Amino acid sequence: MERKIIKDKTAGEKLKIICGECRIAQKHVVLTSLEDCIDEDNFGSVKSYQIVQCQNCDSLCFRSEYADSESHAYDPETGEDFEWTQVDIFPHRTAGRFKIKDSFLLPIGVRQAYDELIDAMNAGQRILAGLGIRVVVESICVDLNAEGDSLYKKINDLSLKKAITQVDASILHKLRSLGNASAHEAKPSSAEQLDLAMNVVEHLLLGTYIHPRLAQSVFKDSK
Numbered sequence: 001m002e003r004k005i006i007k008d009k010t011a012g013e014k015l016k017i018i019c020g021e022c023r024i025a026q027k028h029v030v031l032t033s034l035e036d037c038i039d040e041d042n043f044g045s046v047k048s049y050q051i052v053q054c055q056n057c058d059s060l061c062f063r064s065e066y067a068d069s070e071s072h073a074y075d076p077e078t079g080e081d082f083e084w085t086q087v088d089i090f091p092h093r094t095a096g097r098f099k100i101k102d103s104f105l106l107p108i109g110v111r112q113a114y115d116e117l118i119d120a121m122n123a124g125q126r127i128l129a130g131l132g133i134r135v136v137v138e139s140i141c142v143d144l145n146a147e148g149d150s151l152y153k154k155i156n157d158l159s160l161k162k163a164i165t166q167v168d169a170s171i172l173h174k175l176r177s178l179g180n181a182s183a184h185e186a187k188p189s190s191a192e193q194l195d196l197a198m199n200v201v202e203h204l205l206l207g208t209y210i211h212p213r214l215a216q217s218v219f220k221d222s223k
Ligand SMILES: [Zn+2]
Pocket: 019, 020, 021, 022, 023, 026, 054, 055, 056, 057, 058, 059
């Protein structure tokens, strides 16, 4: 086996990818790259590791692209061979789910759970995302000192203490059952269920943590 590392083979290439800051597809340029090229008797592969920059907002992200001599397949519909490459972008953004604004204001435990949930969502890991939603709900219960020996009782306790509304509580119970299916049956939630669940979780995070903290800093002089 022969391995060669080549520098900047793809530097200067232009790509259209979703920008993590602009939140839409934007033109990106490869600033610098390293290509890991492997040559064997009957096999060759190239993996490119690239730092790319959005041409609209200048933000940077990491992209990798892999192809080998076997990465082509037969398309029975056209009767032709086609080539494919495996592309990864970090942080993940394939599903186009972005963190809520000002998520740094979340308490640390809630924020860690929420960050991992976004990663699972965007990597298309639907079982883990279903679990992650439950973990975020549990982390909110811990932060708000909910009492009870089960998540069911904790959610009811939050509603009794008026930390969340009754409507929020009934929605949290639905999310709890989504997480149960993920945990006990390894059953992936549908993309629609997860999308709605994420909207609900984010609405709750905004109302419970972020808006009150922003209000404090924006209206600090008024009573
Ligand atoms: Zn951008």
